[in-house]
Amino acid sequence: MTQAQSSNSIIPETDLNVFEDSEDADNHNSEATATRLSLQFQLDESFLGQRIDQVAAIVWSDFSREKLKQWLKEGHLLVNGNTVKPKYKCEGHELLTLETELEVQTASQPEDIPLNIVYEDNDIIVINKPVGMVVHPGAGNHTGTLVNALLHHYPKSAELTRAGLVHRIDKDTSGLLVVAKNLESQFSLSKQLARKSVYRVYDLVVYGNMIAGGTIDEPIKRHPVDRVKMAILPGGRDAVTHYNVKERFQHFTRVQARLETGRTHQIRVHFSYIGFGLVGDPVYMSRVRVPAGASELLSDTLRGFKRQALHAAKLGLIHPRTGEEMMFEAPWSEDFAELVNVLRSENAAY
Structure with a gap:
């Protein structure tokens, strides 16, 4: 059973990520529903x-610039109550008003796929995603995704846009993510992410003996040769x-x-960059590393763990409508728990 809890207690400021990449959402005055859109x-x-x-593309980044230009031309997006051309130069004090009805934004089809819903109300859904589920349809993954299930x-x-998704986790990473059920919530959650104020904690198991905690601050971009990979x-x-x-073994470390x-x-x-690649990672680890003298159980467990040992365990956010600070937790998936248990019995620290 997935365990979840919501709390009115204040999450320590040092524990919150604080959000990035978008303009201040506090200027938004929205009465949006998922059908009728009314924004200022x-x-x-x-x-x-x-x-x-x-x-407009900065202010309402969940819509494409072409769609916003269309709304400008059709009079749905007004500047101080007036229709203007897309090339209009702002004076810096205008009031933007967007009044329109939303159309279907996705070509994906609904599919009756079970969802492990940790929490749901009229504004958000928090889901514990299983290993192997793709979040958003893409090349080679048009069905069976979280988006299909949400629809x-x-x-x-x-x-x-994106069926309410505001963030993703990898196909073979298990754990928590939040989905918006209306545009107002999608804007709010996107702004929280941009300000780094969504609290996201992952559990992982890495190769090697990690001595202490710390911070990794290194820029990431697409690998110039291997387009499947990202790189520092x-x-x-x-x-x-x-x-x-969180836990040390002879040849491995459990980290949060x-x-x-x-x-x-x-x-x-x-x-991977600091030399502690994730157990099972098929992209950033070239091979399975079985310690010398490992038991048959440990060897089989490591060789049979075919995905990165990574789980999105905790998710903290501010509710878009109520302002309540909420914290959710999801237990480890079965394979992750089995991996840790085997390490505890077969690779215990000295």
């Missing part, structure tokens, strides 16, 4: 001289991971990591 945004001097279509569970999610490279996006040692940013493969790339 008050500009300030920071937007002086910028084209209105560029500004069946809550059909109005079809009217939201100059010019990459800022990426920060804080970590603590907190994401300050949320880059693709961030934990896997960061720990």
